[in-house]
Structures are given as C-alpha cells and as structure tokens.
Amino acid sequence: MKTRLLFTACALALTTQVLGQDGLYAYTRVLQGDGYAYKCDVPKYKLVTLYNIKNERTYLYCMDKRTGKVYSPKWGDPYLIEPEEWILPTCYSIVNQAFSPETKAKDGQRLLGITLYIDPLKGNVMEVRFRFLSDPESIFWDVPTTVFRNMELEFKKLKFKVTEEAQNLNHVLFSWDQDPSETIKYTLPSTPLNPGGSIGGDGGPATDWEDGTAPTPHFTGAAPTGQEEESEGSNGDGEGLETDTVPKTLP
Numbered sequence: 001m002k003t004r005l006l007f008t009a010c011a012l013a014l015t016t017q018v019l020g021q022d023g024l025y026a027y028t029r030v031l032q033g034d035g036y037a038y039k040c041d042v043p044k045y046k047l048v049t050l051y052n053i054k055n056e057r058t059y060l061y062c063m064d065k066r067t068g069k070v071y072s073p074k075w076g077d078p079y080l081i082e083p084e085e086w087i088l089p090t091c092y093s094i095v096n097q098a099f100s101p102e103t104k105a106k107d108g109q110r111l112l113g114i115t116l117y118i119d120p121l122k123g124n125v126m127e128v129r130f131r132f133l134s135d136p137e138s139i140f141w142d143v144p145t146t147v148f149r150n151m152e153l154e155f156k157k158l159k160f161k162v163t164e165e166a167q168n169l170n171h172v173l174f175s176w177d178q179d180p181s182e183t184i185k186y187t188l189p190s191t192p193l194n195p196g197g198s199i200g201g202d203g204g205p206a207t208d209w210e211d212g213t214a215p216t217p218h219f220t221g222a223a224p225t226g227q228e229e230e231s232e233g234s235n236g237d238g239e240g241l242e243t244d245t246v247p248k249t250l251p
Contacts, residue, residue: 023134023141025042025132027042030053037052038052039053042134047132048130050129050145051127051129057127058129062170062173064169080165082162082163088184091174092182094154095112095180096180099147103180110138111179113130114128114151114177115131116128117129117173118173119172120169120170120171120172121167123160124158124159125156128155139180
C-alpha cells in the first residue's frame with residue numbers, strides 16, 4: 001500500500017512539473033476563467049490565436065454585402081471609420097495598462113497582435129482577437145487569461161464613428177501590433193487612412209515613434225493578408241465557422 005501511494009505521489013509531482021513547463025499557450029486548448037472561457041488555437045507554426053469562445057467572427061472573411069464577395073479595399077477608397085484623436089492613445093493605453101510591470105520588464109518576444117471586430121452600423125466593438133507566438137521566450141507564455149479578458153472588456157466599451165461605406169460590410173477590422181510597454185501620446189495626423197488592416201505604412205510593427213512621425217491607423221474590412229498558411233480547422237475545432245487563412249506573421 002505504501003509503495004502504491006509513493007508511486008502515485010511521484011506521478012502527480014512529475015505531471016505537475018511537465019505541465020508547468022508547457023505554459024498556458026503551448027497547445028490548442030480551452031482555458032476556463034471566472035464566468036468566461038477562451039480558446040487558444042496553436043497551429044504548427046506556433047502563432048497563437050486567442051479569443052473568447054463566444055466569438056463568431058474569429059476566422060470569418062469580411063464580406064461586401066453589395067457584391068456578396070470578400071471586401072478588398074484599395075487606395076483612395078472611402079473611410080470605414082472616421083479618424084479621431086482618441087483612438088490610438090486609448091487603444092495603446094488599454095494594452096499597456098493590462099500587463100504588470102514584471103511582464104513588461106521581461107526579455108523575449110513581445111509583440112502582441114490585436115484585432116477589433118467593429119459593428120458596421122453602430123460602431124461598437126463586437127469581438128476581440130489576440131495573436132502572439134507560442135514560445136517559452138515570449139513574454140506572453142504564462143500571462144493569465146484574466147489579462148486578455150480585461151482588455152476585451154475595455155475594448156468593448158469603445159465606440160467608433162462608422163461611415164456609410166462601412167455599413168455595406170458585415171464587420172470592420174481594426175488591427176495593430178504592440179509591445180505592451182509602449183504608449184502613444186500624440187494627436188492623430190490629418191492624413192488619409194490607408195487600407196490594409198493594420199497600423200503602420202508597411203504593415204510592420206508600430207514602434208519607435210518618438211520623432212512624432214507616427215503612421216496613421218488602417219481601418220479595413222479585408223481578411224488578413226501576408227505569408228499565409230491554411231488554418232487547422234474553423235474556429236479551431238473544424239465546425240461552425242467559415243474560415244480564412246491564418247498568416248504566419250501577426251496581422
């Protein structure tokens with residue numbers, strides 16, 4: 001009996017040690033919180049897609065209701081969202097304040113991809129999606145889901161001014177990459193918004209903006225673009241949602 005108890009205790013200790021090394025976002029799973037649950041999709045190229053299991057748009061294309069086809073914005077197309085001075089500072093502040101000083105001080109991969117799914121009629125944030133690398137060297141490796149949940153709730157308090165053009169779509173995407181330690185304190189330049197679905201003129205990380213020449217945000221309804229690979233199942237479980245392709249780099 002003593003031998004059996006000792007074996008059981010050793011097995012539990014080993015299991016705990018192995019699970020502790022995995023990190024929260026090492027593989028595809030559902031993470032249960034207090035009154036909510038998040039789905040963590042981790043494909044073979046290790047780009048985590050993290051979202052509330054109640055989300056219905058995580059892998060949906062944005063469709064143009066006039067044509068029934070995927071919306072593809074072009075240079076010079078009408079705005080989907082009216083540019084306002086509060087948008088970038090507020091969005092960056094929500095991310096910055098969500099993470100602890102200890103997490104922000106860590107070394108390692110630290111770009112977080114955030115996508116807001118905006119209602120094309122009312123301008124409110126319907127859903128939020130997060131993307132980051134599944135890697136022990138990532139500062140997000142063991143960040144509790146409560147951090148992402150708090151950001152989701154804060155983003156859902158925002159309301160954007162949608163245009164008539166936006167009302168022809170099933171949703172509008174607003175995406176950017178952010179180091180959680182970054183903040184923005186400038187006012188929005190009065191330059192045109194560019195299609196593309198991300199902050200930054202080249203679609204890359206939005207960093208090093210101390211010189212005051214920060215790029216303007218991109219609001220779009222287009223599906224993510226870039227070097228792409230097929231998603232492993234719609235919504236991570238192969239059921240229920242129309243899927244697009246999942247880029248290897250952050251959207």
